[in-house]
Amino acid sequence: MAHSAYSHSDLHMQFGPKLITSLPGPKATAAVAHDDRVISPSYTRSYPLVAKSGRGIRITDVDGNEFLDFAAGIAVNSTGHCHPDVVTAIQKQAAELIHISGTDFYYESMTQFADRLSAVAPMPGPHRFYYGNSGAEAVECALKVARYHTKRQHVISFFGAFHGRTMGALSLTGSKPQQKRRFAPLVPGVTHIEYPYAYRGCTGGPQEQEKFALGCARYIEDKLFKKTLPPEEVAAIFVEPIQGEGGYVVAPTNFLQELRAICDRHGILLVADEVQSGAGRTGKWWAIEHTGVQPDIVCMAKGIASGMPLGICMTRAEIMDWVPGSHASTFGGNPIAIASALATMDILEREGIANAEKIGGKMLDRLKGWTKTHALVGDVRGRGLMIGIELVLDKETREPATALRNRVETLCFEKGLLILGCGETSLRLCPPLIVNEQEATVALDILEEALSQVEEEHARASEAVAVEA
Known part of the structure; x- marks a missing residue:
């Protein structure tokens, strides 16, 4: 999927995440500790991302690390983070009527x-x-x-x-x-x-x-x-x-x-x-x-x-x-939510829906090949920018690989990519609908790198067990 105008390294340099601390950084570590003391323990957190700001498909945490967001607030940020048209609509409405x-x-x-x-x-x-x-x-x-x-x-x-x-x-x-x-x-x-x-x-x-x-x-x-x-x-x-x-x-x-x-x-x-x-x-x-x-x-x-x-x-x-x-x-x-929704519809009709079909199709074309090239990938499915990747321990028995799925999810975070799991053993990709081809390519590169690392770890662990037996 890489755009021909960019080399692989240039692509990652320009469109990839930018990590400046170990993860979680010191401010994020303190924020998570505070959260543990005061927030309901019923919330599920997959990894210690402490968000501070967002633009487009990028999230910056409290320590200044910048991530590619392919979770989009659980498929919520359809127009990306803080789309200027949405921000303008919210600001205008907030100055006129907030609630009645x-x-x-x-x-x-x-x-x-x-x-x-x-x-x-x-x-x-x-x-x-x-x-x-x-x-x-x-x-x-x-x-x-x-x-x-x-x-x-x-x-x-x-x-x-x-x-x-x-x-x-x-x-x-x-x-x-x-x-x-x-x-x-x-x-x-x-x-x-x-x-x-x-x-x-x-x-x-x-x-x-x-x-x-x-x-x-x-x-x-x-x-x-x-x-x-x-x-x-x-x-x-x-x-x-x-x-x-x-x-x-x-x-x-x-x-x-x-x-x-x-x-x-x-x-x-x-x-x-x-x-x-x-x-x-x-x-x-x-x-x-x-x-x-x-x-x-x-x-x-x-x-x-x-x-x-x-x-x-x-x-x-x-x-x-x-x-x-x-x-x-x-x-x-309420008036502000509707103002945001009207601006969202404008963006989706203008570009987002067509882009979801285009970029999602390109992503699926690449991902479907992973069922042949990656030992853990049992199935790839989806439509547009709603894509699931199911991981299995064995392709014949289709035994779920839940722990390894979780490991891939964590590794992606450590490499600057935000994704979420779904089902017993699947990963979901649901980026903002304004994602471009270069960003999608970098995200799949990171995901594939994490997946390959987990496959290698799993293979070594299996060999060690076999030797002990």
């Missing part, structure tokens, strides 16, 4: 933004919108409005799903036991079934994988509706078109098509959770657009407002038929 609460009063940017979103919706209009503060709140809204509209109580979700941590969203989440441990009873009426995670559920080729995916969807009618779950009591099916925390697993088209058909047959609402996969990240506005399937409800957040807190539930207009007082949010859709 759209649940009690009116302001025009709420409807202006709704019209903009309606124009790019993945299902025909008219539409209605609810504004909250986060992805979890968007999911909570979807759950409540689905039950309200259908007058049904049951919902279906999937193993591996992450829909949030508030009680309703957490009930739909099927990602990790720790997220639910000691919080029961959760919201009743949720049934989890298998997601079409082909690499973990099917060892055959493309035809077998398609059959497997179809079987995951048909399990609903073939088993659930015949054995335990009356279809006329199911309000909605919640699905991520690409599972985020579950491992960046792409749902096959035939699976989503079958879900749509099941919903149509039984009057069930199809809810697309696009909190992580939406806002242009996959090279289209919404990941579900790659399949042609039209949902009834879309949940969005993360990248839609470039870091400002905003969660949105969009429905076909007739679904949002509840009456005043049924649901609301004091801060949801």
